[in-house]
Amino acid sequence: MSLIRVDLRSRVPIFEQIVNSVRDLAIRGLMKPDEQMPSVRALAAELAINPNTIQKAYGELERQKIIYSLAGRGNFIASDLTGLMDTHRQALLHALANDAAQAYRHGIPVAEIEKTVSEAIRSANFGEEKGND
C-alpha cells in the first residue's frame, strides 16, 4: 500500500494531486532516490481510478525530473533530488518573506510577527521530537 492519497471531492485535478503528493513524499524523504513507484495499473487499482489518470501524473512527474521511467520495468524516484530540494528550499523562504511583508504592511507589529515565527518553530520542534527511523 502506497502513501499516495487523493481526494475525489477536491477541485484540484486527480492527476495533479498525485503529482503534488509524490513530490511532497520525495521532498520529505518518505520516498527514497531510485525507489520503485507503484505500477500504473497497481496504483490505479488501489486508488480506484483510471490507469490513464495515473499515467498522466507519472508523465508530468517525469517531465519535472522527479521520477524516471524504464520501459517494461517501471517508474522510479529520481537518483538525484538535490535540484528539487533546492527549489523547495527557495520556495519556502520566498513564501515566508512574502507572508512577513504582507503582515507588516497590514499593520501587524514587528514584535507580533517575530513572536509568531518563533512560536511556530517551537511547536515544530515538539512535533519532530522523536519517531525518526
Add this chain to the structure above:
Amino acid sequence: MSLIRVDLRSRVPIFEQIVNSVRDLAIRGLMKPDEQMPSVRALAAELAINPNTIQKAYGELERQKIIYSLAGRGNFIASDLTGLMDTHRQALLHALANDAAQAYRHGIPVAEIEKTVSEAIRSANFGEEKGND
C-alpha cells in the same frame, strides 16, 4: 474605470477572481466602506465578460458580507469591515506560522528563517515609505 482585474487565462474561475479582487481592494483600503461598486452591466462591459458572471460574483460577495445591495440603486462596499480585517489578520499570521514551521522542519536554520523575516519587513518598509493619500 475600476481597479478590478481578471485574467481570462487563469484556471481560477472569473467570478472567483472578481470576489478575490474586491475582497483584496477592501482589505487594502483601496475601496472604502459604503463606496459604490460598478454596476453589474457596467463592469461586465468594461471587462468584456457576461453580466451573469458579475452577478454571480456580487452574489457571493454579498453572502460574505463584503458588499451589500440596494435594489434599484446598486451594490456598495460594506459599512463595517472590521470582521473582514480581523479574519484577514488571523489568516496572515496563520500562513506565516505555517511557512516558518515548514521551513524549520525542512532543516533551514533558525537564524536564516529569522533573517528572511526581518529582511522582508525592511523591504516592505521601503515600499510603503511615502505616497499615502
Add this chain to the structure above:
DNA sequence: TAACTGTACTACAACAAATAATACAGACGG
C-alpha cells in the same frame, strides 16, 4: 511464451464555468 511493465491513441461521459437571451421589479429624474 506468458505475464508483467510503460506508452499511445481515440472516443466518450461528466461536470463546472461561462454565455445568451429574457423577464421582472425597485429607484430616480425629467
Add this chain to the structure above:
DNA sequence: CCGTCTGTATTATTTGTTGTAGTACAGTTA
C-alpha cells in the same frame, strides 16, 4: 407618468477540462 438606470431571476446552450473506457503495441523478465 415615463424612460432609463439599477439589481435579480430563470432557462437553455456552449465550451473546456477532467476523467473514463477500451484497445493496441513495445520492452523486460522469468
